Amino acid sequence: MYLLGLRLLPLLLPLLSLQQQDLSENKVAIGRMILPALEKATSFMEKRFRELNLDGVVGFWVLEVQLKGVLEKWGQEPALKPLSLRVENIVKKLLPLITRATIYLKLSDSMYFKEFQETLQPGFWNLPHSWSQINTSMIYSKFDNSDFFSEELSDSCMALLLGTKKEGLQPCTVTDVCRELMTKPGCTGYTLSHQLLYFLFAKMKGCSDGLFLQSKYYMDIFCANMMALNLKTEEVGYPFLDRDLFMENIMFCGISGYSDFYKPRWLQIILTWQQPKEGCFGKPYDNRKQLPRVGKDQQQSLRRVKRREKGFSDGCSSHKTGVAVAALGGFLYHSAEHSPTITKAR
Numbered sequence: 586m587y588l589l590g591l592r593l594l595p596l597l598l599p600l601l602s603l604q605q606q607d608l609s610e611n612k613v614a615i616g617r618m619i620l621p622a623l624e625k626a627t628s629f630m631e632k633r634f635r636e637l638n639l640d641g642v643v644g645f646w647v648l649e650v651q652l653k654g655v656l657e658k659w660g661q662e663p664a665l666k667p668l669s670l671r672v673e674n675i676v677k678k679l680l681p682l683i684t685r686a687t688i689y690l691k692l693s694d695s696m697y698f699k700e701f702q703e704t705l706q707p708g709f710w711n712l713p714h715s716w717s718q719i720n721t722s723m724i725y726s727k728f729d730n731s732d733f734f735s736e737e738l739s740d741s742c743m744a745l746l747l748g749t750k751k752e753g754l755q756p757c758t759v760t761d762v763c764r765e766l767m768t769k770p771g772c773t774g775y776t777l778s779h780q781l782l783y784f785l786f787a788k789m790k791g792c793s794d795g796l797f798l799q800s801k802y803y804m805d806i807f808c809a810n811m812m813a814l815n816l817k818t819e820e821v822g823y824p825f826l827d828r829d830l831f832m833e834n835i836m837f838c839g840i841s842g843y844s845d846f847y848k849p850r851w852l853q854i855i856l857t858w859q860q861p862k863e864g865c866f867g868k869p870y871d872n873r874k875q876l877p878r879v880g881k882d883q884q885q886s887l888r889r890v891k892r893r894e895k896g897f898s899d900g901c902s903s904h905k906t907g908v909a910v911a912a913l914g915g916f917l918y919h920s921a922e923h924s925p926t927i928t929k930a931r
């Protein structure tokens with residue numbers, strides 16, 4: 586996979602000429618890099634849809650939306666026809682799998698499901714149609730590294746926003762505690778990515794009053810800092826423990842319309858993290874054998890720490906796979922959307 590990527594690298598270099606043919610070639614090159622990975626991930630989904638947690642299913646659902654967007658953008662361009670057929674094939678497989686996975690999800694985690702099923706509704710996820718740049722002057726002078734991510738509180742704020750917390754409450758509800766948590770400056774890690782996700786959900790839900798009058802401002806700040814963190818991760822050689830967040834940042838800020846996250850070199854590195862056999866993302870496949878087996882008790886305590894994570898015995902992770910496919914789908918959509926088919930440049 587990686588070798589293939591290197592061979593195609595010249596095609597990914599910034600385009601010097603905006604000729605139609607070059608644009609098609611660029612799209613074909615990116616499609617040829619990403620589609621094999623997505624096909625493999627779809628095979629993983631076919632075998633394991635019963636075991637995915639909500640984050641995993643959401644990731645595949647976002648991918649589904651992105652692939653439909655890609656098909657629309659590619660249209661009838663002859664050079665893209667073979668790739669379009671492959672994308673159509675993935676879409677056809679994914680849709681019933683997502684439906685079936687959702688049924689299992691409802692049975693296994695009904696409480697969590699009830700609060701977040703909104704994010705699995707058709708029409709919830711909208712793709713960006715214009716792109717923003719990162720504003721580097723918004724990067725915090727200092728990150729608060731002591732910061733502790735309360736998943737419970739964050740989930741509760743998201744549910745209030747989605748209108749699924751309690752019967753009879755309007756969506757877009759913001760409490761003082763939530764406002765403070767979701768706009769607090771200096772946060773890093775998962776707190777930061779969930780601050781962005783909060784405003785992203787608000788955008789998808791159509792919340793535009795009160796706090797959300799400043800949505801663009803906050804999203805600019807959060808993604809500028811998520812970019813700073815991703816660049817840091819790159820600088821230190823992509824340590825394994827940072828990869829989940831690295832891909833999550835690309836998924837969330839990408840869907841929010843920040844095109845700087847779609848760096849070709851980041852695409853290439855993510856592709857190398859896929860487990861070649863299973864098609865999933867999870868533990869590094871080269872040293873998996875050395876990792877200690879997680880016992881039942883440990884699994885119990887891990888669940889308390891990070892409910893969103895669901896690891897499988899073969900090293901696949903539901904969360905990582907979902908985040909990875911949505912990030913990869915974003916790269917594909919961005920390349921389809923960002924290098925528009927210019928009818929006449931000369």
Ligand SMILES: *[C@@H]1O[C@H](CO)[C@@H](O)[C@H](O)[C@H]1NC(C)=O
Nearest residue numbers: 718719720721722723724805
């Ligand atoms: C970048 O952010 C700074 C600080 O908020 C602001 O003053 C400036 O106008 C922003 N620049 C752009 C191009 O948006």
